[in-house]
Amino acid sequence: MKLGAFDLPDLPDLDGIRACVHCGICLPQCPTYRVLGEEMDSPRGRIYLIRAAAEGRVGITETFTHHLDLCLGCRACETACPSGVPFGRLLEQTRGQIERHGHRRLSHRFLAGLTLGLFPYPGRLARLLAIVALYQHSGLQRLVRASGLLRLAPRLAAMEGLLPPLGSWRARELPELVQATGRRRGRAGLVLGCVQRYFFPRVNELTARLLSLAGYEVLIPRDQECCGALHLHAGRLDQARRFARGLIAAFDGGVDLVVANAAGCGSAMREYGHWLDGDPRARQFSLRVRDISELLADAELPLRPMEVTATYHDPCHLAHGQRIRREPRALLNRIPGLTLVELAESDLCCGSAGIYNLLEREMAERLLELKVSRIAETGARTVVTGNPGCVLQIARGCRERGLAVEVLHPVELLARALSY
Amino acid sequence: MLTPEFLRELARIVGPAGVVATPEGRLTYECDMHTFYKGAPDAVALPTSAEQVGEVVRLCLREGIPVVPRGSGTGVIGGAMAPRGGVMVSTTRMTRTFEVDLLNRCATVEPGVINLQLTHAVKDRGYFFAPDPSSQMVCSIGGNCATNAGGPHCLKYGITVNHVLGLQVVTGAGELLWLGSKARERVGYDLTGVMVGSEGTLGIVTAVRVRLLHLPEAVKTILAVFSSVEDASETVSAIIAAGIIAAALECLDEPAIRAVEEGIGAGYPKGAGAVLLIELDGPRAEIEAQAEKIVEICRSHLALEIRVAQDEAERELLWKGRKGFAGAIGRLTRNWLLQDAVVPRSKLPQAIRALNAISARHRLLVAHVFHAGDGNLHPIICYDAEQPGELERAMQANEELLRACIAMGGSVTGEHGVGVDKAANLRLQYGEADLAFMARLRQVFDPTGIMNPGKLLPSHPACGETLSAVPPQSLPQGAWV
Incomplete structure (x- = not known):
């Protein structure tokens, strides 16, 4: 059962490929095209390569794989495309084919395997973070950073640089149910995420608290695992499906909404209906997914004035993946005294893109450079963005370039203005 | 095929990262927006300066290799594809702005600068670059020069050639020349006029000095809805007969409206037979008076609905629909x-x-x-x-x-250019003597015929050159289930 270089299952969507009219409107929106100016590293060129593979004109070669792996999966091209090409899906399906038939560099496979084998498993991650916390608190981190040793291992340096200061290695525990305060609006399930849960446990706490204040009873299932987003983007589709089924089951206890505070998780969860085609529960689940900013934008919250100048970076998987741009800004603008300065090219990828910044360091660095200089132009001292990957990436970029800004999730800034 | 020595030489000029020679990479350069015509280059060079372009052309000249210039690849005439292989010269890395001289209302940019980005760069200071092809959010100014691009607003402002003061070019003979000057008056032969619209058959543009215009005091955009294209076009004739020079007068029919609404959602009425997008610009008092007259004309020509954009956001959305249409064809x-x-x-x-x-x-x-x-x-x-x-x-x-x-007394092409798509059709418009003279002119710039061969001029039957279209590749259907 072959179609050119591809085979079943998860064949790249042929109608999606056909929808591309090769107009090129996506080109200037594509981060890798912006940096390289090459057709095969643009969305139009990548679709053309996928099409050529389906037609049997090219094989899944190392070069083919390289151009598809260099894509950040930011989906800015989908926002730009008037013909509605489902690029994100095409990319994931093609990466699925690459996983099965392709030629990935050994170092790429090793790093991806390491990260993807770590993040979704709370137990493994917790054990690693215990070591990391020890590394930070013992003063070893200061010594290592000062020594310049990391220059010898650039990939390790990339990972090391992303580490935020960990308060305690122990995951903070949230109750399974938080009651609603004030007028009850419904029951919301909170997705804790992987990066969010271990690197930014405060964000999950604050999300639960704000949801409660907004009138939601918050269900936080203990047994929830990863949403599978990282696996999906890497083309490990079966693994992604297993995680999706697990998460759906974890929230099966009757929630009205499923709330994500990480754009990457929310975006992937909205696609469960597609990836688990034929499972009505998956479709139902996807329809219930909300980003935290959607629920808080018009909620009744007791906010007091706070003098702060902030700027907002659009996470790709919020702006492009979920088409949510207005709500996070509206939410910030509700804080009396807050001045929101628009960030130029706010929806251009910061280079984080899941585990991309570990796999494609050079491209990720060039995009981060661009993002940091745009942030510097705003003069804001606070950068707000609703995805933990972006928070880690931008914080590191600013720190390394000596730009004194604080990078926060919207709920963190909002919580500071709470007069409750 | 190019020899390894040739590729090494190419890499020496533009750097190893400036050469695309893999089969997969070259494949993605085999067509522009008109995917009907396919021809992959043997290599793609991505130079970053006029000097590099010059060296690449001279190298190809020495070896007798075709040179095919390419901007953003948004053309619709098969201009930026390589029917005979050779080296494609992509200008996408030549994006510097050398000078913005607002006092003299001009700017000098490299050819890879995107049309709309030039306007964005000077808009805050009250200026704009007038040629606005529908692909202006992605097409390059070099490409605009190559095809002498038009756009909705060329009705009032003229086409690209009216906005190019001078050009730096590398000719097919490998010379680096400056044509034209900062002044609008042209001294001697108008070589800028010859170069603009020559579709890369004479040389490659390496810098462009363009005119910038003052933004008009006021703009008014009107959407008029009709039940048929005939009614809409009668309205257009009446507007022009009334002596009104609109900034733009665009028409979309029912299928086009459907595609725009599905793909962009610009607020055009779905199901309507046609819409006219009418834009007026200039002194506020003048356009107010003109708008009244236009509304009257539309009414008397059975317009079903007439809507005036209330703010800049509504105006932008109406234009986004029109300009995004080409990209929304996939909906149809x-x-x-x-x-x-x-x-x-x-x-x-x-x-x-x-x-x-x-x-x-x-x-x-x-x-x-x-x-x-x-x-x-x-x-x-x-x-x-x-x-x-x-x-x-x-x-x-x-x-x-x-x-x-x-x-009906028409012309083969208005603004897209000739490329391979319309080369044979040129005979419908010009006589043999006219075409022979153009071929001689081409030889002056490009004596050995390396520049974008097979484009613009119909090939001489005696040379045995035929430019047959490669039928579109089909995705096999049903074969694999």
Whole structure:
């Protein structure tokens, strides 16, 4: 059962490929095209390569794989495309084919395997973070950073640089149910995420608290695992499906909404209906997914004035993946005294893109450079963005370039203005 | 095929990261927006300076290798593809702005600068770059020069050649020249005029000195809805007869409206037979008076609805719909052919009727989006290459459409250029002596014929050169289940 270089299952969507009219409107929106100016590293060129593979004109070669792996999966091209090409899906399906038939560099496979084998498993991650916390608190981190040793291992340096200061290695525990305060609006399930849960446990706490204040009873299932987003983007589709089924089951206890505070998780969860085609529960689940900013934008919250100048970076998987741009800004603008300065090219990828910044360091660095200089132009001292990957990436970029800004999730800034 | 020594030499000039030589990479350069015509280059060079372009051209000249310039690859005439292989020179890394001289209202930029980005760079200071092809959010200024691009607003402001003061070019003989000057007056031969619209057959543009215009004091955009394209085009004739020079007068028919609404959601009324997008700009008092007159004309021509954009956001959305149409064609069809014929404005209603009759006879959908004010038609013939026989019917209809327009006193192309798509059609418009003279002019710039061979001029039958289209590749269907 072959179609050119591809085979079943998860064949790249042929109608999606056909929808591309090769107009090129996506080109200037594509981060890798912006940096390289090459057709095969643009969305139009990548679709053309996928099409050529389906037609049997090219094989899944190392070069083919390289151009598809260099894509950040930011989906800015989908926002730009008037013909509605489902690029994100095409990319994931093609990466699925690459996983099965392709030629990935050994170092790429090793790093991806390491990260993807770590993040979704709370137990493994917790054990690693215990070591990391020890590394930070013992003063070893200061010594290592000062020594310049990391220059010898650039990939390790990339990972090391992303580490935020960990308060305690122990995951903070949230109750399974938080009651609603004030007028009850419904029951919301909170997705804790992987990066969010271990690197930014405060964000999950604050999300639960704000949801409660907004009138939601918050269900936080203990047994929830990863949403599978990282696996999906890497083309490990079966693994992604297993995680999706697990998460759906974890929230099966009757929630009205499923709330994500990480754009990457929310975006992937909205696609469960597609990836688990034929499972009505998956479709139902996807329809219930909300980003935290959607629920808080018009909620009744007791906010007091706070003098702060902030700027907002659009996470790709919020702006492009979920088409949510207005709500996070509206939410910030509700804080009396807050001045929101628009960030130029706010929806251009910061280079984080899941585990991309570990796999494609050079491209990720060039995009981060661009993002940091745009942030510097705003003069804001606070950068707000609703995805933990972006928070880690931008914080590191600013720190390394000596730009004194604080990078926060919207709920963190909002919580500071709470007069409750 | 290029020799390893040649590729090494190329890499020496533009750097190893500036050469694309893999089969996969080259494949993605085998066509521009008109995917009907395919021809992959043997290598792609991505130079970053005029000097590098010069060295690449001289290297190719020495070895007798074809040179095919390419900007953003948004053309619709098969101009930026390599029917005979050779080296494609992509200008996408030449994006510097050398000078913005607002006092003298001009700017000097490299050819890879994107059209709309130039306007964005000077808009805050009250200026803009007038040529605005629909692809302006992605097309390059070098490409605009190559095709002498137009756009909705060229009705009032003129086409690219009217906005180019000077050009730096590398000719097919390998010389680096400056044509034109900062002043609008041209001394001696108007070589800028010769170069603009030459589609890379004379040389490669390496820098452009463009005119910038003052933004108008006020802009008014009107959307008028009609039940038929005929009513809309009668309205256009009446507006022009009334002596009003609109900044833009655009028409979209029902299928085009459908595509725009599905793909962009610009607020055009779905199901309507046609809409006219009318823009006025200039001194506020003047355009207020003109707008009143236009509304009156629209009413008397049976407009169903007349909407004036209330703010800049609404105006931008209306234009986003018009300009995004080409990208939304995928909502209508899998494959298409496109004409760019110009008919005298008075013949617009008649031309539309004739074109619709032709496409109906061939049982194909045709969508119309046209610059009504100039009589510049863009009939898009929709077909599905995977259906047996449709391609042949589409090509037949395409040919008949063009002949019908020429018979009405029209021209082969309005603004897209000639490329390979319309090269043979040039004979419909010019005599042998005219074409022979153009070929001699081409030889002056490009004595050995390395520059974008096979484009613009019809090939001489005696040379045995035929530029047959490669039929679109089909995705096999059903074969694998």
